[in-house]
Amino acid sequence: MPMQLDGITLTADDHGAGRADGYPGRSRARTHAVDRGSVDVQAIRRHFVFPGVGRVVTNNAASTQPPDELLELYRSLAAGYENVHRGQSDASRAMTALFEESYDTIARFLGAPGRASIALYRNTTEAINAVMYSLLTEFRDGDNVVTTMMEHNSNYVPWYAMCREILPRLGRRVEYRLARFDPGTGELDLDHLASLIDARTKLVCCTGASNFLGTRIRLPAVRALADGSGYRQPSGERRSYLLVDAAQLVPGSFVDVQALDVDYLAFSFHKLLAPFGVGVLYAKEHLLASSLPFLYGGDMIAEGRVFPDRVGYTCLPWKFAAGTPNILGAIVSAQALRILLDLALSPECPAYFGTGKPIERAAVESAMGRVSAWNRQLTSRALDGLGAIPGITIYGPRDPARRTSLVAFNAAGRDPVAVAEGLNRAGVESRAGCHCATLAHHALELTPRGSCRLSFYLYNTLDEVDQAVAAVAAIAAGPSGPAERGFPWTG
Numbered sequence: 427m428p429m430q431l432d433g434i435t436l437t438a439d440d441h442g443a444g445r446a447d448g449y450p451g452r453s454r455a456r457t458h459a460v461d462r463g464s465v466d467v468q469a470i471r472r473h474f475v476f477p478g479v480g481r482v483v484t485n486n487a488a489s490t491q492p493p494d495e496l497l498e499l500y501r502s503l504a505a506g507y508e509n510v511h512r513g514q515s516d517a518s519r520a521m522t523a524l525f526e527e528s529y530d531t532i533a534r535f536l537g538a539p540g541r542a543s544i545a546l547y548r549n550t551t552e553a554i555n556a557v558m559y560s561l562l563t564e565f566r567d568g569d570n571v572v573t574t575m576m577e578h579n580s581n582y583v584p585w586y587a588m589c590r591e592i593l594p595r596l597g598r599r600v601e602y603r604l605a606r607f608d609p610g611t612g613e614l615d616l617d618h619l620a621s622l623i624d625a626r627t628k629l630v631c632c633t634g635a636s637n638f639l640g641t642r643i644r645l646p647a648v649r650a651l652a653d654g655s656g657y658r659q660p661s662g663e664r665r666s667y668l669l670v671d672a673a674q675l676v677p678g679s680f681v682d683v684q685a686l687d688v689d690y691l692a693f694s695f696h697k698l699l700a701p702f703g704v705g706v707l708y709a710k711e712h713l714l715a716s717s718l719p720f721l722y723g724g725d726m727i728a729e730g731r732v733f734p735d736r737v738g739y740t741c742l743p744w745k746f747a748a749g750t751p752n753i754l755g756a757i758v759s760a761q762a763l764r765i766l767l768d769l770a771l772s773p774e775c776p777a778y779f780g781t782g783k784p785i786e787r788a789a790v791e792s793a794m795g796r797v798s799a800w801n802r803q804l805t806s807r808a809l810d811g812l813g814a815i816p817g818i819t820i821y822g823p824r825d826p827a828r829r830t831s832l833v834a835f836n837a838a839g840r841d842p843v844a845v846a847e848g849l850n851r852a853g854v855e856s857r858a859g860c861h862c863a864t865l866a867h868h869a870l871e872l873t874p875r876g877s878c879r880l881s882f883y884l885y886n887t888l889d890e891v892d893q894a895v896a897a898v899a900a901i902a903a904g905p906s907g908p909a910e911r912g913f914p915w916t917g
């Protein structure tokens with residue numbers, strides 16, 4: 427049973443017989459050559475609620491805003507609301523097909539070979555924990571895991587806990603090692619990283635882009651270092667696995683997991699236009715096939731293959747989907763990727779949203795190229811503007827091409843939380859604190875231990891950046907208020 431979405435028939439059949447694209451009324455098949463066009467910001471903004479209520483949303487590294495179409499999609503899906511893999515009704519089968527197709531869309535967006543490489547969790551944090559628990563039993567006494575001082579706590583604390591709290595209880599000693607970054611340039615110290623990786627390094631865990639410094643990590647260089655370790659994996663491979671925390675990378679960059687040759691990659695949809703609740707773990711299929719599941723229970727077992735003395739798991743990716751999943755969240759999140767392409771490429775004439783037709787890699791590359799170029803313009807404007815304000819310290823690379831679309835800074839003698847509160851009074855939304863990049867704030871010896879961060883996305887305008895910069899300038903020039911707080915606090 428196809429689902430009706432306000433005049434669109436949403437089915438899950440990519441290759442539906444007798445239809446050009448599987449979606450009656452939407453045969454707008456279009457091929458995209460990689461282009462260098464730019465985004466139409468004003469047209470994009472018409473798809474969102476926030477401009478109409480006067481918000482200057484410049485806290486997008488935390489979460490982005492959802493376009494109207496995605497919120498409406500929830501309502502539309504109510505007509506066929508049902509569980510997946512758990513019913514013989516038309517509604518259940520249609521919902522199952524839509525849910526499963528979401529995995530295909532996500533895989534294509536990432537350049538993954540197929541849905542068997544995709545596991546869905548609640549967020550990046552849970553996806554990284556899933557890797558940790560899946561690999562837990564594989565770590566041998568004397569192994570190590572290498573991560574960096576630039577990580578979000580989500581890609582440090584799980585490894586800390588595994589090494590300091592979990593494995594010692596099982597009698598195994600595994601250590602974590604932390605690679606430094608250059609406090610001046612905000613770049614990862616690749617020499618230091620190289621010195622930490624050795625033949626006992628099972629896993630290198632690295633951010634794709636820092637959510638505090640904004641730095642884009644040179645992932646091919648990190649991959650090469652992980653490749654050279656000589657660690658003997660159970661699969662017979664002689665190299666360290668590479669896990670990339672791509673929470674800040676995927677929303678504004680063209681990512682190809684096969685070209686990067688990452689073993690694991692995680693990101694959250696709530697930083698990518700979708701509502702809260704769904705995160706992605708991409709992993710090489712052979713790793714998911716050979717590793718233990720993270721969660722055990724219903725739907726991850728092969729039908730009928732549960733006995734008092736043995737249990738058989740089902741095929742990928744459902745082996746990693748125990749329990750009733752976030753069905754609507756997964757469908758809406760995959761559609762968020764489609765609307766992101768549409769907004770970047772042709773906001774007045776959507777081609778992908780509301781359909782299930784395969785998204786072309788060239789379209790993803792064009793769209794993400796445009797998003798990234800616009801983000802860079804916004805960031806460049808912010809770096810120039812903030813850099814001209816007396817007493818402002820900006821963290822991370824000076825070159826906007828080396829950064830994602832965020833700028834963290836401090837104003838001399840000001841508490842960053844007070845700065846963010848001042849910005850809020852001026853109508854500008856920002857975030858202050860450690861942004862969960864607590865290790866990096868320690869490394870920079872910030873007192874108070876925090877920074878204020880502005881972060882942009884494809885719907886922000888240069889005027890909004892100017893408004894934010896002007897508000898920071900006014901706060902920096904004004905008297906320090908009673909709201910100033912003392913050190914320390916943690917993020």
Ligand code: PMP
Nearest residue numbers: 549550551578580637673674694
């Ligand atoms: N890693 C990075 C780099 C992030 O920016 C964030 C979100 N701030 C996370 C991990 C955690 O994401 P989530 O809260 O969605 O799990």
